[in-house]
Amino acid sequence: MAFIEARDISKTYSLGDVEVSALMDVSLTIEKGEFVSIMGPSGSGKSTFMNILGCLDKPTGGKYLLDGTDVSGMDRDRLAEIRNRKIGFVFQGFNLLPRTSALENVELPMFYKGVAANERKERALKALEMVGLAGRQSHFPNQLSGGQQQRVAIARALVNDAPIILADEPTGNLDTRTSQEIMGLFVRLNADSAITIILVTHEPDIAAFSRRWVRFMDGRIIKDEEAAQRHG
Amino acid sequence: MVNIPWTARLALRALKVNKMRSALTMLGIIIGVSAVIAMLAVGSGATRRITEQISSMGSNLLIILPGSTTSGGLRMGAGTQPTLTSGDARAIADEAPAVDAVAPVLSGAAQVVNGRQNWSTVVTGTTPAMLYVRGWTLSGGRPFTGADVKNATKVCLLGQTVVDNLFGDEDPVGKIVKIKNLPFTVIGVLGVKGQSVMGQDQDDTIYIPLTTAQRKLFGTAFPGMVRIIMVKGKSTGQLDEAQTQITDILRQRHHIGPRQDDDFTVRNLTQLMQTAEQSTRIMTLLLGAIASVSLLVGGIGIMNIMLVSITERTREIGIRMAIGAKTWDIRVQFLMEAFIMSLIGGGAGIALGIGGSVVLSKIAGWPTSVSSFSILLASCFSGAVGIFFGFYPAYKASLLNPIDALRYE
Numbered sequence: 255m256a257f258i259e260a261r262d263i264s265k266t267y268s269l270g271d272v273e274v275s276a277l278m279d280v281s282l283t284i285e286k287g288e289f290v291s292i293m294g295p296s297g298s299g300k301s302t303f304m305n306i307l308g309c310l311d312k313p314t315g316g317k318y319l320l321d322g323t324d325v326s327g328m329d330r331d332r333l334a335e336i337r338n339r340k341i342g343f344v345f346q347g348f349n350l351l352p353r354t355s356a357l358e359n360v361e362l363p364m365f366y367k368g369v370a371a372n373e374r375k376e377r378a379l380k381a382l383e384m385v386g387l388a389g390r391q392s393h394f395p396n397q398l399s400g401g402q403q404q405r406v407a408i409a410r411a412l413v414n415d416a417p418i419i420l421a422d423e424p425t426g427n428l429d430t431r432t433s434q435e436i437m438g439l440f441v442r443l444n445a446d447s448a449i450t451i452i453l454v455t456h457e458p459d460i461a462a463f464s465r466r467w468v469r470f471m472d473g474r475i476i477k478d479e480e481a482a483q484r485h486g
Numbered sequence: 487m488v489n490i491p492w493t494a495r496l497a498l499r500a501l502k503v504n505k506m507r508s509a510l511t512m513l514g515i516i517i518g519v520s521a522v523i524a525m526l527a528v529g530s531g532a533t534r535r536i537t538e539q540i541s542s543m544g545s546n547l548l549i550i551l552p553g554s555t556t557s558g559g560l561r562m563g564a565g566t567q568p569t570l571t572s573g574d575a576r577a578i579a580d581e582a583p584a585v586d587a588v589a590p591v592l593s594g595a596a597q598v599v600n601g602r603q604n605w606s607t608v609v610t611g612t613t614p615a616m617l618y619v620r621g622w623t624l625s626g627g628r629p630f631t632g633a634d635v636k637n638a639t640k641v642c643l644l645g646q647t648v649v650d651n652l653f654g655d656e657d658p659v660g661k662i663v664k665i666k667n668l669p670f671t672v673i674g675v676l677g678v679k680g681q682s683v684m685g686q687d688q689d690d691t692i693y694i695p696l697t698t699a700q701r702k703l704f705g706t707a708f709p710g711m712v713r714i715i716m717v718k719g720k721s722t723g724q725l726d727e728a729q730t731q732i733t734d735i736l737r738q739r740h741h742i743g744p745r746q747d748d749d750f751t752v753r754n755l756t757q758l759m760q761t762a763e764q765s766t767r768i769m770t771l772l773l774g775a776i777a778s779v780s781l782l783v784g785g786i787g788i789m790n791i792m793l794v795s796i797t798e799r800t801r802e803i804g805i806r807m808a809i810g811a812k813t814w815d816i817r818v819q820f821l822m823e824a825f826i827m828s829l830i831g832g833g834a835g836i837a838l839g840i841g842g843s844v845v846l847s848k849i850a851g852w853p854t855s856v857s858s859f860s861i862l863l864a865s866c867f868s869g870a871v872g873i874f875f876g877f878y879p880a881y882k883a884s885l886l887n888p889i890d891a892l893r894y895e
């Protein structure tokens with residue numbers, strides 16, 4: 255059984271009289287430890303699909319199985335629990351809590367999981383160290399560069415040992431060098447911890463870090479190719 | 487499973503971000519609670535003073551005054567017609583079973599002189615029963631006796647105010663004072679009573695035997711005349727009975743026909759107390775209404791600000807939801823903010839109310855007493871207001887769609 259299995263997923267938005275089909279019968283399976291890039295033109299449904307994979311949104315048709323369980327019929331609290339334990343999000347706009355230190359931002363998922371205080375701090379510090387931010391734990395988001403903020407977001411995504419990281423244009427707001435560093439971090443996490451990473455990007459040299467490329471067009475998958483032993 | 491201490495810290499931090507706004511929001515609660523505390527303090531202080539004053543008059547007290555009462559309860563010229571006599575007092579004492587003791591009074595203003603000191607006061611001629619009827623003890627010397635009344639001796643008991651003005655720190659017992667130029671021997675000093683209900687100084691008085699007053703001090707129109715008769719009933723429950731018995735006895739003695747009005751009035755001081763209690767109750771009701779309105783307004787203010795704050799922080803809510811906050815995590819977070827705001831408002835209101843009542847009693851001289859009950863009540867109410875008015879905004883926040891909240895600009 256596949257780790258992530260989307261079967262004939264469709265998503266339709268109704269705006270008054272007009273129906274917008276953002277996704278049409280999208281099927282995709284992803285195994286544990288894969289590193290997948292999702293590409294495609296603007297408006298092709300990449301973010302819509304990612305949100306469904308991340309249990310932030312529900313499909314209007316089809317079935318989504320995560321780690322063998324059907325997520326479609328779950329209530330919001332069960333979905334919140336799944337997001338908390340299984341999925342780490344990395345957004346284009348970082349989405350850190352303002353006026354909240356890096357440490358506390360990273361601790362946040364553990365609060366909602368109910369992790370004890372001392373363990374919380376220890377794990378958060380470790381996660382910050384892992385993303386190369388040791389010593390920056392008391393900085394506020396507005397005291398950090400974009401790249402550093404994104405590292406905090408990655409630490410937050412890692413800290414609950416989530417097996418999946420979903421990153422929607424994580425380098426969209428970063429310069430080329432910083433983007434390369436962030437991607438290096440993802441590659442390392444994928445290689446060392448076998449974390450499944452799915453990322454949306456427009457840039458081929460960002461997508462080049464992954465080993466599978468899925469291309470969207472007008473709400474459908476038009477191409478799905480895997481690297482043949484590219485990174486060994 | 488919600489982490490309450492953490493949520494409380496979170497809420498405090500959120501409130502600190504908008505200090506001015508939070509303070510202004512609390513203002514409604516602060517004003518409401520402090521007004522309630524101060525007014526309750528003034529109210530219970532007033533009640534306590536009235537109760538003290540009425541009981542200082544003596545318990546189970548009836549006062550008989552000359553003159554009639556109209557059906558509307560208005561006293562018409564009472565005290566103007568000399569219709570009461572020592573004989574009436576004796577008859578009541580002998581014939582009314584519900585009556586414990588009787589003290590007739592003939593009083594008048596007089597100049598009192600000790601050497602070079604002089605003082606104008608009320609001289610009260612009465613019988614030895616007076617001290618018992620009014621529950622009055624002596625702070626020195628001895629009371630006058632039945633023999634003193636019988637022989638119309640020139641002895642007197644001085645109230646503390648009179649002692650202070652004529653003798654200063656000296657012990658007056660055994661000394662001679664001149665009342666209307668007649669020498670009287672001071673045989674005792676009355677204990678301190680303080681102010682009466684009407685605000686008079688009860689200690690500014692001199693007691694002398696009734697007969698002395700009638701024969702030597704105040705020339706009366708006819709012998710045996712008294713101005714008022716004070717009666718102590720056997721018990722509070724028997725006061726109505728005593729009143730009826732007194733009325734029957736006096737109507738008979740004054741030869742009043744069945745269709746004629748009484749030529750005297752019997753006043754019940756317990757009724758006065760009940761009236762005072764009733765007006766306090768009305769005041770409390772009124773305060774309750776004021777409290778409810780101000781807390782309601784304060785609560786609506788909190789709700790309003792919470793709704794604004796939730797709109798402003800939609801993105802934060804989205805981030806929290808994406809990261810794993812459940813329905814109740816979000817609800818408790820915002821409920822906590824509302825609760826803490828109203829609680830801090832309540833606390834500040836209590837402090838301000840206590841301060842205000844201290845100032846009121848210092849400046850206006852009103853007696854105030856802040857009860858722990860009113861503090862408890864105020865804290866409970868302000869907390870409840872926060873939770874009640876915070877619930878809808880918190881509920882609304884918890885129902886946001888995570889993806890919409892995350893995308894909110």
Ligand SMILES: Nc1ncnc2c1ncn2[C@@H]1O[C@H](COP(=O)(O)OP(=O)(O)OP(=O)(O)O)[C@@H](O)[C@H]1O
Pocket residue numbers: 267268269274275276294295296297298299300301302303
């Ligand atoms: N909440 C919404 N209401 C209505 N239509 C929506 C909504 N969200 C997305 N859409 C529509 O769905 C389609 C897919 O949008 P989506 O955001 O998934 O595109 P995308 O591939 O992520 O584009 P981009 O690369 O610009 O981020 C678009 O046509 C968009 O207009």
Ligand SMILES: [Mg+2]
Pocket residue numbers: 300301302422
């Ligand atoms: Mg997108």
